[in-house]
Amino acid sequence: MSDAELNIVTGAYGFTGRYIARRLIDQGQKVKTLTGHPERECPFGGEVSVAPYLFDEPRALAAELEGATTLYNTYWIRMERGTMTFDRAVVNTEILMRSARKAGVRRIVHISIVNADENSPFPYFRAKWQAEQVIRNSGLEHTVLRPTILFGRESLLFNNLAWLMRKMPTFAIPGKGDYRLQPLHVNDLAEMAVDAGLRSENDVRDAAGPEIFTFEELIRLMTREIHPRIRIMHIQPERALHMSKWLGGMVKDVPLTRDEMGGLMQSLLVSGSPPEGRTRFSDWLRENATGLGAKYRSEVRHHFR
Secondary structure: OOOOOEEEEEOOOOOHHHHHHHHHHHOOOEEEEEEOOOOOOOOOHHHEEEEEOOOOOHHHHHHHHOOEEEEEEOOOOOOOEOOEOHHHHHHHHHHHHHHHHHHOOOEEEEEOOOOOOOOOOOHHHHHHHHHHHHHHOOOOEEEEEEEOEEEOOOOHHHHHHHHHHHHOOEEEEEOOOOOEEOEEEHHHHHHHHHHHHOOOOOEEEEEOOOOOEEHHHHHHHHHHHHOOOOEEEEEOHHHHHHHHHHHHHHHOOOOOOHHHHHHHHOOOEOOOOOOOOOOOHHHHHHHHOOOOOOOOOOHHHHHHO
16 A cells, blocks of 8 residues: 555535545555545545635645646536626636646646536536636547446435425426437546556546436436336426426525536437446446435535534
């Protein structure tokens, strides 16, 4: 273990970062995480060292990165809240990359999103593209992975969809429900990320799962496993956003953002590249349906409180 390389994983207390960190640990690598919540209990016990992000102190941030060969960057925000905006997240990514270069980090593996685009009508997808340019212009070896939509045991999205199905007599689908998505298991993404950390070429590539569903197909697949008698209805997208806001007031969360609905309804969560992921959502759902959605999981509570 003493000869193992040091890897930095941002957000190892979160969803994607947790799986990347676990894979590295299982391979005998040393892992350190940068997190916005260093006070929280580490899910890896003493196997991972911990430091705060320190975006406001670039020199101290560079010192925390010293000795690392590879930086796995999952840092991002799902939604804007207060002073934490997408523009701020891009600036923080710039600070992180400059600090990594100063610290002598060799390689970056950056997690973005499929169909990130500078001309996207959705601020989330535009800002993701801007962050990718920061990585490309960092002067460091890099791989940018563009996942579609992630699922796994800790997935807030699929858990909360299941929670709704358990609690409500009806499930509302925005619009026709014929838009598509391509779920990718988080562990498959972690495998791709760690594999990319061993390479030396610069590349940008999609990361997608083996199955493509329309949204209605996916919802009907889930309801068959979770609540077969639930009534499925179609409503106008604007009404769906209003209903989400109402639900958010109940659970003190933001269940759905306008960008998320827009990206979904334009089928932006589908890749045009051959899928690298192997785990089928339909198989995973059958194996995990019993516990899925047992409790609501709040994004706001997790990240902002």
